[in-house]
Amino acid sequence: MLRKRIIFTLIYEDGKFNQSRNFRLQKVGDINWLERNYRFKDIAFSLDELIVLNASKEEKKIEEFANILERLVDDVFIPVASGGGVGSVDDAKLLFNSGADKLVLNSLLYTNPDVVRQIVKQYGSQSVVASIDYKTIGGNSLVFINNGMQKIDIALDQYIEHVQNLGVGELYLNSIEKDGTGFGYDFDTFDKVANTIKIPLIIAGGAGNEKHLISGLENDNINAVATANLFNFIGSGLPRARKLIIEKGINIAEWK
């Protein structure tokens, strides 16, 4: 049986990894700090997948980010998806060559669909994750690009259809309002758009404890749960959560 997945999202900005809260990033430490305090390679054994996003605001400095990515994923034997500021097929190639197994695209899905199609053609659907940030205001879910700063005039369900038509392989839906709160995922919105979604769905935004992860893993419409919550989950938090989830008999992978 296909297993559900637990994904950790690491957010990088100008040399530092971050704790995000409603898309306001709080700098936590650089890669040495991450390795020193969190023995990242051990934590990877509690994860099904890792996402590493470049949220550097000024200039994306993709080469510097690619170097950090390369160092981070050495000896990590899980799938790594990466993105943030990818604007061309060359940027995509750089991240793939730096250890990304999949690419995460966000603003480009709106600003340059042709480049998205080219990347899909070259690397295959299964190599491209479409990331969508949204806010729900007055019952309407609105889509934002550029690190959540710019609203676009397409409703969430229509935008989901648009990105699926570009041939992407997975969808990463992130609630800006729930992001970093630890109050739990936005299931109301996920359930509302579930019928539109024909590809695997990763949910993000709001997980604060293992109960939140479990409620996502038990939802039939959801294929994977993601968290970027460094404080709650990194360290012993994630290994403990995974052990508990396996003990509860929830459908996630096991390895020797």
Add this chain to the structure above:
Amino acid sequence: MKLVIIDYGMGNMKSISSAFKYLGVDEIVTSDKYKDIKSADKLLLPGVGSFVNAMNKIKDLALDEILGEVVLEDKKPILGICLGMQLLCNSSEEDGGAQGLGYVDAECRKFSKENLKVPHVGFNQVNSNPNTKLYDGLNEENDFYFTHSYKLQSNYNINQSICHYGEDFIASYEIDNMVGTQFHPELSQTNGLQLLKNFIDKFLDA
């Protein structure tokens, strides 16, 4: 031991070479050159992306002739991963259809069951075929990481191990010196490392 990862410009070679490095393989070469491939003890055929593009590149680089010699005549052990596993087979219906290298009697088809989310992404359980060496030291059922839209099927005994997603499909095959996995052992945690170790240890160097 010299492992040559065949480079035809498609696929993430970094994860694969990093896994073999971790397992202590002393010489890992990424190359499309005859002299490297001819001198290899073991070969790895990676690949992600389109079957048709991959076959075109393989022919442009004359890798079909080189592989014919070293795999079919010299019998060097070769492991194909994901698209690499499919390329060793007869054909694929991807992009209107194309012929593969034809060393293994199997065909590639799209997942077609209604309401099935495609691509098939994530860890899934593989029932290991007891007549194989690939799964030595692992359980009868093991989780491996998949990410693909096309899957392999065959009417022949190619020592297939089976996985289920909407329908049964071939997760791996093993015929003499030729082995292939639809899943990515290099992305499958300790289960995958054990399988790669078996490929290094249990298949005789050519």
